[in-house]
Amino acid sequence: MPEPQTVNSGPNPGAQEKFYVRFTREQRYMHAVLFTTFLGLAATGLPMRFSESFWARKFATGVGGFGSILFLHKFFAVVLTIAFLIHLKDIFQRAIINREKGIFWGPTSMVANWKDVKDIVGHMRWFLGLGPKPKFDRYAYWEKFDYWAVFWGMIVIGFSGYAMWFAPFFAHFLPGWALNAVLVIHSEEALLAVLFIFSIHFVNTHLRPDSFPMDMVIFTGVESDHEFEEKRTLEYQRNQAQGTLEKKVGIAPPLWLLNFSKVVGFTAIFIGLTLLVLTLTAYFS
Amino acid sequence: MNEAVRKNAILIIRSLALATGLAVLALAPRTLRAQDCLTCHGDSSMTDSNGHSIFVDGKHFGDSIHGSLQCANCHADIKGYPHPDKVAPVDCKTCHADQATQLGGSVHADSKEHPCTSCHGNAHEIFPKTDARSAVYPLNVPKTCGQCHSNNGMAGKHGLASVYPNYIDSIHGFALSKEGLLVAANCQSCHGSHHILSHTDPASPTYKSNIPQTCGNCHAKINDEYQAGVHGQAIAKGDLKAPVCSDCHTAHAILQPTESAFRMQSTPICGNCHKDKFSTYRDTFHSQLGSLGGYVETARCWDCHGAHDVRPTSDPASPVNPANLIATCGRCHAGANASFVKYQPHANARDRKLNPGLYFVRLFMNLLLASVLTFFLLHTILWLIRSRYQQVKTKGDNGGKHA
Numbered sequence: 001m002p003e004p005q006t007v008n009s010g011p012n013p014g015a016q017e018k019f020y021v022r023f024t025r026e027q028r029y030m031h032a033v034l035f036t037t038f039l040g041l042a043a044t045g046l047p048m049r050f051s052e053s054f055w056a057r058k059f060a061t062g063v064g065g066f067g068s069i070l071f072l073h074k075f076f077a078v079v080l081t082i083a084f085l086i087h088l089k090d091i092f093q094r095a096i097i098n099r100e101k102g103i104f105w106g107p108t109s110m111v112a113n114w115k116d117v118k119d120i121v122g123h124m125r126w127f128l129g130l131g132p133k134p135k136f137d138r139y140a141y142w143e144k145f146d147y148w149a150v151f152w153g154m155i156v157i158g159f160s161g162y163a164m165w166f167a168p169f170f171a172h173f174l175p176g177w178a179l180n181a182v183l184v185i186h187s188e189e190a191l192l193a194v195l196f197i198f199s200i201h202f203v204n205t206h207l208r209p210d211s212f213p214m215d216m217v218i219f220t221g222v223e224s225d226h227e228f229e230e231k232r233t234l235e236y237q238r239n240q241a242q243g244t245l246e247k248k249v250g251i252a253p254p255l256w257l258l259n260f261s262k263v264v265g266f267t268a269i270f271i272g273l274t275l276l277v278l279t280l281t282a283y284f285s
Numbered sequence: 286m287n288e289a290v291r292k293n294a295i296l297i298i299r300s301l302a303l304a305t306g307l308a309v310l311a312l313a314p315r316t317l318r319a320q321d322c323l324t325c326h327g328d329s330s331m332t333d334s335n336g337h338s339i340f341v342d343g344k345h346f347g348d349s350i351h352g353s354l355q356c357a358n359c360h361a362d363i364k365g366y367p368h369p370d371k372v373a374p375v376d377c378k379t380c381h382a383d384q385a386t387q388l389g390g391s392v393h394a395d396s397k398e399h400p401c402t403s404c405h406g407n408a409h410e411i412f413p414k415t416d417a418r419s420a421v422y423p424l425n426v427p428k429t430c431g432q433c434h435s436n437n438g439m440a441g442k443h444g445l446a447s448v449y450p451n452y453i454d455s456i457h458g459f460a461l462s463k464e465g466l467l468v469a470a471n472c473q474s475c476h477g478s479h480h481i482l483s484h485t486d487p488a489s490p491t492y493k494s495n496i497p498q499t500c501g502n503c504h505a506k507i508n509d510e511y512q513a514g515v516h517g518q519a520i521a522k523g524d525l526k527a528p529v530c531s532d533c534h535t536a537h538a539i540l541q542p543t544e545s546a547f548r549m550q551s552t553p554i555c556g557n558c559h560k561d562k563f564s565t566y567r568d569t570f571h572s573q574l575g576s577l578g579g580y581v582e583t584a585r586c587w588d589c590h591g592a593h594d595v596r597p598t599s600d601p602a603s604p605v606n607p608a609n610l611i612a613t614c615g616r617c618h619a620g621a622n623a624s625f626v627k628y629q630p631h632a633n634a635r636d637r638k639l640n641p642g643l644y645f646v647r648l649f650m651n652l653l654l655a656s657v658l659t660f661f662l663l664h665t666i667l668w669l670i671r672s673r674y675q676q677v678k679t680k681g682d683n684g685g686k687h688a
Contacts, residue, residue: 051576052567066578127667133675142664149657164570167628168620176627177642183570184634184643188650192657200661208665209672 019222021250026090031218032264033083034150039271040076042194044069046275049187050282077161084154107234108138110148116141135233142204153193160186191279198276202269214269219261220253319343321366322356334370345410359408375408377401387479398439404429421478424461426471427452434472451537468503475499491536494520496529507593514594526558533592542592545578548585555586565631582617589613589630 023031047056047069060069094100102108107115118134119141125131139147160182163170167179206214210231217223229236239245253261325331326341333339346352357363359375378385381401393399405411406420406429414421420429431449433439441447452458452472460469475491482489490499497517501508511517511530519527533554534540540547552575556563566572566586575583587595589605596603604613610626618625632640634647 047577048570048573051573057577060577066574069577070574124664124667127664127671129671142661168618168622168625171622171625171628174624175642176624177629177632177640179625179628180632180634180640180643181646183568184647185650188647188654192650192654195654195658196661200658200665203665203669204661208669209676 017252018225019250019252020225020228020245020248021222022217022228023221025221028218028221030083030087033079035268037076037080037083038193038197039268039275041073041080041190042198042275043271044073044076045187045190046194046279046282048073049191050279053278053282053285055278056282074165077158080154081158084158107238110139110144112141112144112148116144136231137234137238138232140232146201146205149193149196153189156189157186157193160189191283194275194279198272198279202272206265206269214262214265216253216258216261216265219265220257222250222253319346319356341409348412349410350413351409351411384479391479391481392483393481403432421473423467423469423471424465426473427458427461430472448537451535455537455539456541457539470503474503493525493529494523496531500530510594514591514596516595517593528554528558548575549578551587552585559586562631565633568632568634569630571630584617584630588617 043059044063047059050056051060060066063069063072091103095103104111105113115137119136122131122134123141126133163174163179163182164186171179205211217227223231236245239248320343323341323343326339327343329338329340329342331338331340351359359379360372361379362369362373388394388396388399388401402408404421410418412419412422414423416422417424419425427449431438431453434445434447435449436447438447438449453462457470460466461471477490482491484491484493486492487494489495497508497511497520501511512521516527516529520529533551534542534547540550542548552566552572553563556566567576571584575585591604594602596606598605598607600606601608603609611621611623614626614628615621629640632643634640634643637644
């Protein structure tokens, strides 16, 4: 492994900057599995959703024909389901077994609170120049929304998908019309997920000027002192006040990891944007 | 006169008479035999004054169906040798009057464009249609008709489609050309031979309402099924909007029905008339996956409704009669049960009265999609503008790399 390097950026070029851990290795892997399977599911699902469009049949042929596209879709679905179950197990372990505090409430929780409502309003006021920029904690409201959108989407899309896959079994306890509804639910919710991730998540998290061209923290797990203070001011200040900031110090991301992350990240963004364009052309034609 | 002299005299007289008779016989005009004509026409280099070959292969002619005839039987104006330079064209109807009459009433009536030889081949080498050398032997018929009914063929001049390539790649064409199946339909099996009529002529075997019977000549059981179904009954009543065999299977490019290309092309054909059913079918997973290619396992119209004897849902014999649904759906969906078959393969999520549950689910999903995307699109656009503005304001012209 190469020597840990420091990256010169921010207001003090040349200064040795500290890096703080934001995501664990497991969380980064989880994100990698999530976006890989999501891209796979989108790439194999969209041709089915827009099967009358000019590119769908070509694409289906490209991945090995009409038979394999459904197989691949189910394959990615199973992998993602396993990842989701592992995530649920993690939450259960952290909350119930390890009795970790602050998972379901407090400033470091993913659960929405009153401050998020105030932040939405405050942020919008700042957009329009009507007030100061709100200071965010560990997870900003749009990050919480991303998380819960995926969480809800996973349940909704997953359930409706399995209901179609094993329709005769689900028919034992679902009314007849629900078998019609699951396709509508599956495809509309998936369309929402695709449109949301490939436009709003990409821009909010990666492409907006503050993070452009990509927020590396989900790949490297660490962010610079300057970025931490700028983006998650309240968490930074609270750790400073409690003297726990030093506990969070990690190693600066090595160059290979930065380069590797860029290749992977840009590939994902490129695939996503391509699918977004194809989806929009099919939707509006 | 003694007895011996008398006998010699009789002998001499008889000999003279015989000689005279032979001489008379040899010099008098008589019917020409084929061998006589072949003395000249058997020379393969022989041409007429225009340079056209007038060679006749004596061996082939002798083998042909007309081999026992003499040349002058057909070339009736030739009485002897030498014969005039210009001889009258042979008129086949002298003998084949029935066929000539039939041809006269057909689309091929014009004898200049369609002389008998255009189908039967070289006039001196005509074989019975059961002989593999015949141009109208079943295995040779498509090629013979294809001389005109093909790309750049004579038929094109009359605005007719090139059908030979379609036929030869069809299930009938393959059976005939690849397997040599003599019973496989060739052109004349459907169109007839001498009395070919336009498909717009109600007497034609290819007139719409006659097609089931024409195909039924071979596909008898399918025709029986068809006649029992709603489409067959409509045709029998004279409703020509109903489909016949060729509407789904096409006329010439008939494919094996299990082939993906056939499964791909046929669903929209049903949809030509059953527009609302086709539209709701296209909303389903059956259609979505099916449209991606010839995915054989997804249900197309006929997989549920039956192909030839399509019956009303109320008919107990219909596969989509409520009593038969578990069996019908169960053909693909192992474990299909009473609740499973309540699935509606033609549900309309836009119809509130017909499918209220589905209607509101779709409405909810659409509202969710629209509201989330609208809010966040607006949010993101404003955010982009504002943070860029902030960057430029605090960092100078280009705003710097990071905020």
